[in-house]
Amino acid sequence: xxxxxxxxxxTSIGYNSCTDTLKEPTGTLEIIFKARYNSGPLVLFQSxxxxxxxxxxxxxxxxxFFISDLKGNQDGTLKDFADVGYISMxxxxxxxxxxxxxxxxxxxxxxxxxxRLDMGIGLSDAVNSTTPGSYPSSSPLGLNSNYWPMTDSYxxxxxxxxxxxxxxxxxxxxxxxxVNGMYQQRSFNHSFDISENATTTIVLYLxxxxxxFKTGSEIDMINDSQTHSGQIGSTEYNLAKTAMxxxxxxxxxxx
Amino acid sequence: xxxKIAIITFILFISIMSCQENITTPDNCNDMxxxxxxxxxxxxxxxxxxxxxxxxxxxxxTVEGIELGRHLFYDPILSRDSTISCSSCHExxxxxxxxxxxxxxxxxxxxxxxxxxxxxxxxxxxxNRPYNFMWDGRFQSLEEQIIKGPIEDPFEMDNTWExxxxxLQEHPDYPLMFRKAFGxxxxxxxxxxxxxxxxxxxxxxxxxANSKYDQHQWVPFVYMSAEELRGLTxxxxxxxxxxSTKDAECAHCHSFSQNKALFARNEFSNNGxxxxxxxxxxxxxxxxxxxxxxxxxxxxxxxxLRNIALTAPYMHDGRFATLEEAVDHxxxxxxxxxxxASELTTAPTIxxxxxxxxxxxxxxLHALTDSSYFNKPEWSSPF
Numbered sequence: 001x002x003x004x005x006x007x008x009x010x011t012s013i014g015y016n017s018c019t020d021t022l023k024e025p026t027g028t029l030e031i032i033f034k035a036r037y038n039s040g041p042l043v044l045f046q047s048x049x050x051x052x053x054x055x056x057x058x059x060x061x062x063x064x065f066f067i068s069d070l071k072g073n074q075d076g077t078l079k080d081f082a083d084v085g086y087i088s089m090x091x092x093x094x095x096x097x098x099x100x101x102x103x104x105x106x107x108x109x110x111x112x113x114x115x116r117l118d119m120g121i122g123l124s125d126a127v128n129s130t131t132p133g134s135y136p137s138s139s140p141l142g143l144n145s146n147y148w149p150m151t152d153s154y155x156x157x158x159x160x161x162x163x164x165x166x167x168x169x170x171x172x173x174x175x176x177x178x179v180n181g182m183y184q185q186r187s188f189n190h191s192f193d194i195s196e197n198a199t200t201t202i203v204l205y206l207x208x209x210x211x212x213f214k215t216g217s218e219i220d221m222i223n224d225s226q227t228h229s230g231q232i233g234s235t236e237y238n239l240a241k242t243a244m245x246x247x248x249x250x251x252x253x254x255x
Numbered sequence: 256x257x258x259k260i261a262i263i264t265f266i267l268f269i270s271i272m273s274c275q276e277n278i279t280t281p282d283n284c285n286d287m288x289x290x291x292x293x294x295x296x297x298x299x300x301x302x303x304x305x306x307x308x309x310x311x312x313x314x315x316x317t318v319e320g321i322e323l324g325r326h327l328f329y330d331p332i333l334s335r336d337s338t339i340s341c342s343s344c345h346e347x348x349x350x351x352x353x354x355x356x357x358x359x360x361x362x363x364x365x366x367x368x369x370x371x372x373x374x375x376x377x378x379x380x381x382x383n384r385p386y387n388f389m390w391d392g393r394f395q396s397l398e399e400q401i402i403k404g405p406i407e408d409p410f411e412m413d414n415t416w417e418x419x420x421x422x423l424q425e426h427p428d429y430p431l432m433f434r435k436a437f438g439x440x441x442x443x444x445x446x447x448x449x450x451x452x453x454x455x456x457x458x459x460x461x462x463x464a465n466s467k468y469d470q471h472q473w474v475p476f477v478y479m480s481a482e483e484l485r486g487l488t489x490x491x492x493x494x495x496x497x498x499s500t501k502d503a504e505c506a507h508c509h510s511f512s513q514n515k516a517l518f519a520r521n522e523f524s525n526n527g528x529x530x531x532x533x534x535x536x537x538x539x540x541x542x543x544x545x546x547x548x549x550x551x552x553x554x555x556x557x558x559x560l561r562n563i564a565l566t567a568p569y570m571h572d573g574r575f576a577t578l579e580e581a582v583d584h585x586x587x588x589x590x591x592x593x594x595x596a597s598e599l600t601t602a603p604t605i606x607x608x609x610x611x612x613x614x615x616x617x618x619x620l621h622a623l624t625d626s627s628y629f630n631k632p633e634w635s636s637p638f
Binding site: 042061062065093109131132133134137138143144145147148149150152160161162171172173174225226228 | 305306309364380382383384491492506510511512513514517519520521522534548549550593594597598599600603633
């Protein structure tokens with residue numbers, strides 16, 4: 001009888017240890033987003049010179065955006081990392097906080113070597129057709145603050161602040177990208193390893209001056225100071241799309 | 256042999272120790288464990304346009320909990336001299352506000368801010384956010400608001416939790432209600448956590464979604480008037496089509512969607528009430544005082560516009576007596592300060608609204624009034 005008991009006990013221990021070993025090893029990827037303005041950290045509510053004739057200075061007050069469809073390329077196969085994230089630079093109220101950046105942790109990723117990180121800026125049209133009531137409040141998709149009833153769309157990006165003109169006028173700017181067709185996709189060639197029970201860190205820089213002042217994709221912040229995206233094909237829409245494209249193109253990976 | 260005795264002694268010792276928690280001496284327990292404890296889960300379906308409400312995992316809503324919470328909400332036993340209750344500042348037919356610019360507490364003392372509406376209050380909870388409730392967001396949950404808020408505030412109920420707990424434990428009726436709601440064994444087990452959980456459960460049932468707007472959305476052949484529809488168009492602004500020449504810009508902050516029609520995004524913002532040059536110059540720092548972020552000074556909770564016509568006067572300090580005054584404030588463009596909401600500073604046509612436009616807008620705001628719950632027995636005083 002005692003022998004049977006020990007046999008069952010050993011069998012049970014053996015089975016349980018087997019199920020443990022069958023579990024795929026996983027690791028964590030931390031993506032840190034750091035907003036910069038020229039060579040320094042971007043600090044909200046702080047004026048920076050634009051280097052332009054007009055406007056002369058710019059002060060960011062808000063810089064938030066959705067990212068989505070994060071994937072890693074492993075031996076030619078794209079592995080899903082995360083569906084949606086929301087990056088808010090709201091803590092960048094001084095140099096040190098801005099330099100620290102905003103961390104996005106993605107847990108339980110398959111271990112292995114990757115050579116590319118893919119990411120959407122904004123939301124695909126399919127996700128954008130959903131509404132906050134379908135998600136819990138713990139998801140950025142579940143918040144009315146990220147949604148626009150006017151266009152039945154999420155607010156894909158929010159860039160807000162003030163500009164100071166050469167005639168000493170201070171005016172606000174607001175570029176909210178929403179509605180379908182604004183989704184941007186980026187691929188960052190970068191080799192990284194996901195190791196078991198370890199965290200791999202990738203830093204993405206957002207060069208904020210390129211949102212408005214990069215040669216070839218400038219935004220006339222004085223005459224086109226705001227957009228809520230409007231209807232597809234409208235001036236407002238085109239302006240918002242430029243802002244979204246600039247946002248996407250302003251991201252650089254730290255090698 | 257000695258080893259066996261030692262093992263038996265050890266087992267007996269462990270058994271006795273594990274029983275300790277369950278043994279309560281007659282001296283400190285007025286035993287109620289013979290009373291039934293069969294709480295009934297509250298399973299009301301959310302109204303059209305509303306998602307299922309989220310609530311803290313450790314406070315499931317039950318019929319018994321709601322009923323206890325309703326009694327506590329209306330009972331002045333919570334205040335120092337038993338003169339005021341939660342309902343003193345949150346009256347049912349005023350969308351659970353009090354009609355005053357600044358709330359009045361015990362001894363007729365005036366608080367520094369206005370009473371907030373409790374309509375649909377449970378939907379203000381954003382699970383992972385530390386700041387949710389009150390004008391300045393100081394409380395994460397309704398439960399925390401009840402424990403740390405009015406009971407011991409000298410301008411509100413000026414009581415102590417020790418006295419509240421003692422009064423409830425000695426009450427002829429409450430102990431059994433606590434037993435039914437939370438399964439306590441002894442009267443002495445009644446504590447502030449139970450009180451806060453019960454009132455929170457009651458408050459999570461105060462959901463209103465039967466306004467003319469809702470009926471327009473969900474009930475066949477019920478329509479808003481032309482005036483109200485024009486107001487909705489102004490409320491939404493650019494949604495009407497190409498960039499509009501008239502846009503009240505309301506829906507940026509008082510946001511809603513088909514299945515989450517809260518008319519609130521539950522954020523904090525500076526809506527241009529005061530003109531200051533420096534972020535430290537706000538008389539009331541509001542949200543910034545709680546978060547410690549200077550850029551959030553002068554920001555306050557954006558309230559839901561549901562039942563807004565019932566909640567005058569308006570703003571955190573009740574400075575606007577009427578909806579007309581509130582609308583006039585926004586259509587003036589608001590006052591200047593470094594962190595005034597960008598939705599106001601970049602609203603190109605907000606100052607273009609005529610008197611007729613404003614009347615339409617206000618007509619739409621009235622269409623958000625749900626009077627169907629007036630004097631609803633389940634929400635009314637049980638006393």
